[in-house]
Amino acid sequence: MSLGQIKSTAKSGKEFLTVHGEKTNFKLLDFWIWTASDIVSNAIRGKFAEFIVGTAVGINFDNVRTEWDAFDLLTPDGKKIEVKSSSYLQSWCQKKFSSILFSIKPARYWDASTNIQEISPKRHADVYVFCLLKHKVQETLDPLKMEQWDFYVLPTFKLDLHKKSESSITLNSLKKLTSSVNYHDLRIEIDNAYHIQQSYKESD
Numbered sequence: 001m002s003l004g005q006i007k008s009t010a011k012s013g014k015e016f017l018t019v020h021g022e023k024t025n026f027k028l029l030d031f032w033i034w035t036a037s038d039i040v041s042n043a044i045r046g047k048f049a050e051f052i053v054g055t056a057v058g059i060n061f062d063n064v065r066t067e068w069d070a071f072d073l074l075t076p077d078g079k080k081i082e083v084k085s086s087s088y089l090q091s092w093c094q095k096k097f098s099s100i101l102f103s104i105k106p107a108r109y110w111d112a113s114t115n116i117q118e119i120s121p122k123r124h125a126d127v128y129v130f131c132l133l134k135h136k137v138q139e140t141l142d143p144l145k146m147e148q149w150d151f152y153v154l155p156t157f158k159l160d161l162h163k164k165s166e167s168s169i170t171l172n173s174l175k176k177l178t179s180s181v182n183y184h185d186l187r188i189e190i191d192n193a194y195h196i197q198q199s200y201k202e203s204d
Contacts, residue, residue, distance in 0.1 A: 008064040039143045040133075041091045048143060049085035049131040053151075056186040057081070070109035070124035079194045082125035082156075086171075087133035089141055100171035102130050104159050127193045128154045129186070130174060146183035153189040154178050155197035 013029030039048045047065070050072045054061065057075045073081040084104070088097040106121035135141050135148035142148060152174050164173060181189045 008066075010062045010064050038091055040087065040089065040141065045087060045133065045143065046083075046085050050083045052131065052146070052149070052183070053081060053083050053129050053186065053190075056183065057190055058187075070107070072125070079127060079190065080125045081190065082123070082128045083131060084128065085131040085133065088136050089133070089138055097136060100132060102169050102171075102174070103167065104128070104162075104165075104169050105167040123156050123159060125156055126197045127190055128156060128159060129190065130154075130169075132171070132180070149183065150180035151183065151186050151189070152178050152180055153186070153193045155193045155200065157197060157200045 011028055013027060013032055015028045016023040017026045017028075018024065036044050036047075038044055050065070054073055057073065057079070059073055060076065071080040072083045075081065084102040086098070086100045086102055088100070090098055104123070106123050108118045108121045109124055130152040132150045132152070133141075133143055133148060134150045135145075154174075154177055158177055159169070162169065162173070162177070
């Protein structure tokens with residue numbers, strides 16, 4: 001017997017916790033505030049970076065984020081995007097800035113609808129976007145301010161050809177492959193990288 005896959009639907013945050021149909025004093029929004037307000041933390045910052053890129057490329061946010069997809073974002077016109085994030089500053093007490101390192105490890109895709117995992121790991125996205133929270137002053141750090149971010153965009157084949165490491169890439173290595181762009185230019189840069197990726201695949 002197969003139970004199938006649970007389909008999630010977008011919620012407003014106004015939904016109440018209930019007990020046998022009776023509303024409590026707490027809403028789903030209270031849970032979101034409690035769990036996700038620290039957007040500097042590693043776990044939340046990564047999802048927030050996906051959200052930022054999603055706003056740039058016009059993602060439909062009524063389609064709920066899927067935790068185990070082969071890539072992070074799918075644009076309305078079919079571009080598959082993987083988003084990675086890093087930051088000099090962390091939520092915990094630091095003696096020095098964090099080193100900037102992004103994971104690029106190929107993965108074995110697990111299909112939630114079939115519960116089947118691919119045999120061989122690979123990179124599934126067309127484009128990678130590396131989001132660097134570059135601000136270095138703790139007192140004024142605010143990830144909601146897009147000017148505190150740099151974005152590095154690459155067609156995936158350039159990572160496949162990157163021989164120094166299969167699992168991660170440093171900021172210095174990334175800068176040898178591409179230049180940073182700001183939020184306003186992010187969509188154009190993703191479009192360009194996608195077309196370069198498609199041209200490479202067609203010529204391969």
